[in-house]
Every structure is written in structure tokens, then in C-alpha cells.
Amino acid sequence: MNECTVSSHVLNAVEGRPAAGVRxxxxxxxxxxxxxxIHSAVTDADGRVSGWGTVPGRHRLRFDTGAWFAARGASTFYPEVEIAFTAAEGHSHVPLLLSPFAYSTYRGS
Incomplete structure (x- = not known):
């Protein structure tokens, strides 16, 4: 089976900055x-997790948003965000725009 990679970028939509330290x-x-x-990491200073190797197929990305907000003395309606997607051959990028009471995602490039 062919390999593919998955990456993500988390943006703090309240402050308009990268969300560093999100698991x-x-x-x-x-x-x-x-x-x-199959993989776990924490976002870097730019809010990114670089390409993880996997195989094409159905995946989920789970973001530990509750712990991230709690570490900043804030609360959130969403203690975690889980995004289901289908990874294709090549690269899949799954960004998350995050605030305490809303989130959004899209197919990145």
C-alpha cells in the first residue's frame, strides 16, 4: 500500500496567533x-505538527483543546475536537481554527 503524510496547524482565532502546545x-x-x-505530538511555536507517515484511508485527528485552554486559565465548551477525514496518497493537511466556543476546519494544502 502507498504511503501518505498528514500534518496540522492550529490557530488561536481569539488572539490571531498560532496555538503552541496543543496535543x-x-x-x-x-x-x-x-x-x-498511531502518532501523537504537541504543536510547535508556530502551532504546527509536521508530516506524520501513514497509509491512505480513514483517519481522525484528535485535538486536546480542554487541556490547552486550562493551561491558559480559560475554559472551553469543547474539551476536545476530533476531525474525521480520508487521507489520500500524497499529503493531507488538516488545520484547526480554535476559540473557546467555536472551531472550524478546512482541507489545507
């Missing part, structure tokens, strides 16, 4: 339909 976990769907964690 992300990449999960991949198995043959039984369940998901297994």
Missing part, C-alpha cells in the same frame, strides 16, 4: 472499523 493524536481506522492511535 494532537492521529488515529487510523483498522480493518475491524475501530480506530487506533
Amino acid at each position: 494532537l493524536t492521529l488515529l487510523r481506522e483498522g480493518e475491524d472499523g475501530g480506530y487506533e492511535a
Whole structure:
């Protein structure tokens, strides 16, 4: 099976800056339909996690937003954000725009 990569970028939409220190976990769907964690990291100073290697197919990116807001003395309605997507051959970029009471995502490049 061909390889692909997945990356992400988290932006703090309240301050208009990168969200450094957000824990992300990449999960991949198995043959039984369940998901297994295959990578985990924390966003760097620019709010980024660089390309993780995986295989094409269904994945989920889980963002630990509750811990990130709590570390800043804030609360959030969303203790975690999980985005389901299908990774294709090549590269998939999954950005997250984050605030305490809303989030948005799109297919990045």
C-alpha cells in the first residue's frame, strides 16, 4: 500500500496567533472499523505538527483543546475536537481554527 503524510496547524482565532502546545493524536481506522492511535505530538511555536507517515484511508485527528485552554486559565465548551477525514496518497493537511466556543476546519494544502 502507498504511503501518505498528514500534518496540522492550529490557530488561536481569539488572539490571531498560532496555538503552541496543543496535543494532537492521529488515529487510523483498522480493518475491524475501530480506530487506533498511531502518532501523537504537541504543536510547535508556530502551532504546527509536521508530516506524520501513514497509509491512505480513514483517519481522525484528535485535538486536546480542554487541556490547552486550562493551561491558559480559560475554559472551553469543547474539551476536545476530533476531525474525521480520508487521507489520500500524497499529503493531507488538516488545520484547526480554535476559540473557546467555536472551531472550524478546512482541507489545507
